[in-house]
Every structure is written in C-alpha cells, then in structure tokens.
Amino acid sequence: xxxxxxxxxxxxxxxxxxxxxxxxxxxxxxxxxxxxxxxxxxxxxxxxxxxxxxxxxxxxxxxxxxxxxxxxxxxxxxxxxxxxxxxxxxxxxxxxxxxxxxxxxxxxxxxxxxxxxxxxxxxxxxxxxxxxxxxxxxxxxxxxxxxxxxxxxxxxxxxxxxxxxxxxxxxxxxxxxxxxxxxxxxxxxxxxxxxxxxxxxxxxxxxxxxxxxxxxxxxxxxxxxxxxxxxxxxxxxxxxxxxxxxxxxxxxxxxxxxxxxxxxxxxxxxxxxxxxxxxxxxxxxxxxxxxxxxxxxxxxxxxxxxxxxxxxxxxxxxxxxxxxxxxxxxxxxxxxxxxxxxxxxxxxxxxxxxxxxxxxxxxxxxxxxxxxxxxxxxxxxxxxxxxxxxxxxxxxxxxxxxx
Numbered sequence: 001x002x003x004x005x006x007x008x009x010x011x012x013x014x015x016x017x018x019x020x021x022x023x024x025x026x027x028x029x030x031x032x033x034x035x036x037x038x039x040x041x042x043x044x045x046x047x048x049x050x051x052x053x054x055x056x057x058x059x060x061x062x063x064x065x066x067x068x069x070x071x072x073x074x075x076x077x078x079x080x081x082x083x084x085x086x087x088x089x090x091x092x093x094x095x096x097x098x099x100x101x102x103x104x105x106x107x108x109x110x111x112x113x114x115x116x117x118x119x120x121x122x123x124x125x126x127x128x129x130x131x132x133x134x135x136x137x138x139x140x141x142x143x144x145x146x147x148x149x150x151x152x153x154x155x156x157x158x159x160x161x162x163x164x165x166x167x168x169x170x171x172x173x174x175x176x177x178x179x180x181x182x183x184x185x186x187x188x189x190x191x192x193x194x195x196x197x198x199x200x201x202x203x204x205x206x207x208x209x210x211x212x213x214x215x216x217x218x219x220x221x222x223x224x225x226x227x228x229x230x231x232x233x234x235x236x237x238x239x240x241x242x243x244x245x246x247x248x249x250x251x252x253x254x255x256x257x258x259x260x261x262x263x264x265x266x267x268x269x270x271x272x273x274x275x276x277x278x279x280x281x282x283x284x285x286x287x288x289x290x291x292x293x294x295x296x297x298x299x300x301x302x303x304x305x306x307x308x309x310x311x312x313x314x315x316x317x318x319x320x321x322x323x324x325x326x327x328x329x330x331x332x333x334x335x336x337x338x339x340x341x342x343x344x345x346x347x348x349x350x351x352x353x354x355x356x357x358x359x360x361x362x363x364x365x366x367x368x369x370x371x372x373x374x375x376x377x378x379x380x381x382x383x384x385x386x387x388x389x390x391x392x393x394x395x396x397x398x399x400x401x402x403x
Contacts, residue, residue: 019134020145022192025185026123027149029090031236032157032178033097033116034059035261038240039162039254043171050106052241056362058109059237062117063229063355069121070348074341077126085122087189092119094182101176124347128330129340140327144272147323148265153181154236155261162254212345217332217400222346224388225325226353231292231378232318235260237358239311242371246304256311263315264322271320272327279394281331285324289386292317296379300372317382325350332397342401 037044037058044050077085096115103109127146135142157178165174212218239260240253248256267288275284295313298306329346330339361374 023146024149027146028153029182030120030150031154035154036157036161040171041241052365053362056358058113059358060355062113063351065117066121067348067351070125070344073122073125089119089122090186094179098179125344128343132336140272140276148268151264155258159258162251221329222349225346226350228321229354230357233354234357260311260315264319267316267319272323288320293382296375300375332401
C-alpha cells in the first residue's frame with residue numbers, strides 16, 4: 001500500500017483536541033466587543049451624551065456587519081486564503097477594541113463597533129465549513145465547543161468589564177482590555193503550523209454549483225436562526241440596564257448576565273452533545289425553545305422575584321438554540337463547502353434580523369420607560385420558532401436543498 005498514510009487513534013484524538021482548543025480560543029473573541037457595553041451603560045451615560053437608542057446601535061451595528069460580512073466572506077477567502085482572512089479578522093477585532101481606549105463620543109464608539117463587527121463576520125462565516133472539514137462526523141461536538149466559547153467570551157466580558165473599569169478608573173479601559181485577548185489569539189493562529197495546513201493558500205474553496213438564494217429552505221433556516229439570535233442579542237444588550245433600572249448595581253447586573261452566559265456555555269456544550277445522538281434534532285430543539293419561552297415570560301412578568309431562575313432558563317434556552325440552529329443548517333448537506341455556504345447565508349440573513357432586536361427594545365425603553373414589552377414580544381417569537389421547527393424533518397433535507 002505504497003503512499004498510504006495511516007494515523008493512530010491517539011494521533012486523531014490529539015489533532016481533534018488541538019482543533020477544538022484553537023476553535024475555542026477564536027470563539028472567545030466574538031462577543032466581548034458587544035457584551036462589555038451593557039454593564040457599563042450608566043458610566044458611559046454619566047461621561048458622554050448618549051441615549052439608550054444610540055447604545056443599542058453599538059450592538060446592532062456590529063450584528064448588521066456580521067450579516068453583511070457573511071455574504072462576502074467566501075469571495076474574500078477565495079481571493080486571499082481562509083487562513084489570512086481569519087488572521088486579519090482577529091487583528092481587526094483586536095485593534096478596534098483597543099481603540100476604544102481613546103473614544104471620546106458616540107461616533108468613535110460606533111466606528112469601533114463597525115470594525116469589530118466586520119472582523120467577527122468573516123470569522124463566523126468561515127468557521128462552520130472549517131469545523132465540518134476538520135471534524136467530519138464530530139462536527140456537532142466541535143461546533144458546540146466553538147459556540148460555547150463564543151458565549152463564554154460574552155460571560156467573561158460582562159462580568160470582568162465593570163471590575164476592570166473600577167481598577168483602571170475608566171469605562172474605556174473596561175472596553176479596551178479585550179483587544180489583548182484578540183491579539184493573543186492572533187498569535188496562536190499564526191503559530192498553528194500544519195493543523196489547518198489546507199487553509200494556507202488561495203482558491204481552495206470551490207464555488208457553489210447552484211444558487212442557494214432562490215431556495216426557500218435556506219430562507220426558512222435563516223429566519224429560524226435570526227429569530228433565535230434576536231433573543232440572544234437583546235438579552236446581551238439590555239439585561240444589565242434592565243436590572244440597573246430596577247435598582248441593581250452595575251456589578252450585580254453584570255454578574256447576572258455573566259451567570260446567564262455561563263449557563264449558555266454549559267447549554268452550548270450539552271445540547272449539541274445530546275443532539276448528536278439523534279438524526280432528527282427537533283426534539284432537542286423543542287426543549288431549548290421551551291426553556292427560552294418560560295425565561296422570557298418570567299423576565300416580563302416577575303423579573304425581581306426569580307432573577308436567577310429566569311437567567312438560568314434563558315441561558316439554557318438561548319445557549320442551546322444558538323448552536324442547534326447552525327447544526328441543523330449544516331445538516332442539510334454532507335459536503336463541508338456546501339454546508340458552509342448554507343450556514344453563511346443563514347447567518348448573513350439571520351444577523352440582519354437579529355440586529356433589529358436591540359434597536360427596537362432601545363426605542364421602547366426611550367419612549368415607554370421599560371423593556372417589559374420587548375421581553376413579551378420575544379416570548380411570542382419563540383412560539384413562532386416552535387412552528388417553524390416542525391418543518392425540519394431530516395428525511396426531507398435533500399429534497400429541499402438542490403445542488
């Protein structure tokens with residue numbers, strides 16, 4: 001068997017472990033630029049003239065950039081190589097977060113949010129195909145680890161940013177610190193060696209054989225992902241200000257968001273691991289949707305009665321739903337590039353939908369003085385997702401996606 005290369009089980013496991021570790025490190029960087037803002041809103045408003053609607057743009061604009069970037073990431077990757085694009089994106093995130101140290105007003109903060117969103121967009125668009133190619137039948141597990149790391153990054157930044165601001169005496173330091181994490185990750189990516197050797201060149205990604213934009217199932221998947229992510233982005237942006245407005249301190253509100261996102265991390269690992277046992281993922285998805293529904297209902301009706309139960313339900317529901325939405329999208333095709341293209345469109349459209357959520361909630365807060373109606377609407381959105389989920393029968397996937 002000349003020229004045949006064999007690998008031991010230990011070598012395969014070691015390679016998979018390295019892939020997971022690098023994916024986790026990358027995931028850590030994809031939310032601090034947004035999650036660090038919520039716990040620092042009161043300090044920012046006491047220092048610079050900024051409304052709740054303007055603060056909402058600091059979350060919504062990068063989410064919109066994520067959506068737009070997903071549509072062009074594949075073309076840019078073909079031109080310069082996936083490896084270079086991922087590394088450059090990490091640099092964009094790091095530099096934009098670091099530049100917040102010198103922010104003097106809303107416009108400068110908005111620019112840093114946009115630049116960070118572009119970097120995040122490219123990474124999120126490319127990671128599903130990379131994971132499916134490297135992990136093969138363990139893709140659901142690796143995707144769960146990667147998505148859990150995204151939520152862990154949100155948890156760390158929401159908890160630590162107020163503490164860092166206290167130590168440094170400025171909210172700007174609490175935001176800018178996370179640029180160091182992105183630079184550290186860029187260094188790790190640069191030293192990846194042969195782990196992702198196939199990503200070093202250009203032109204390695206084959207073009208899609210038929211347009212996915214005219215296929216209704218892709219838009220259904222995008223709507224499902226967007227509605228679920230709308231809940232995530234709204235909670236990320238407004239949960240701390242919601243509780244601060246009811247008398248909580250910034251630190252305690254940040255800790256509550258940190259607790260919620262810590263539950264998301266656990267759910268992001270547990271739900272994909274459970275879903276991997278079943279070809280039909282709908283039962284697992286329904287569990288996550290039910291948890292999210294009851295969490296939003298409690299947040300609307302009795303937030304101060306059971307705050308930690310509410311945060312736990314929301315964290316479990318949202319945390320499980322985020323990776324499951326991407327896993328179901330990737331399930332629709334066996335080929336990594338085609339599955340990645342589907343996931344790219346799903347994220348591109350979905351993030352545009354999700355970007356409207358913090359804006360709408362911020363507008364409600366400015367006009368009604370409360371976020372309560374926003375949580376009620378999100379509970380209704382979860383019911384809509386339940387109806388959509390019924391359509392995701394895996395025996396019909398190949399009928400809905402044309403090559």
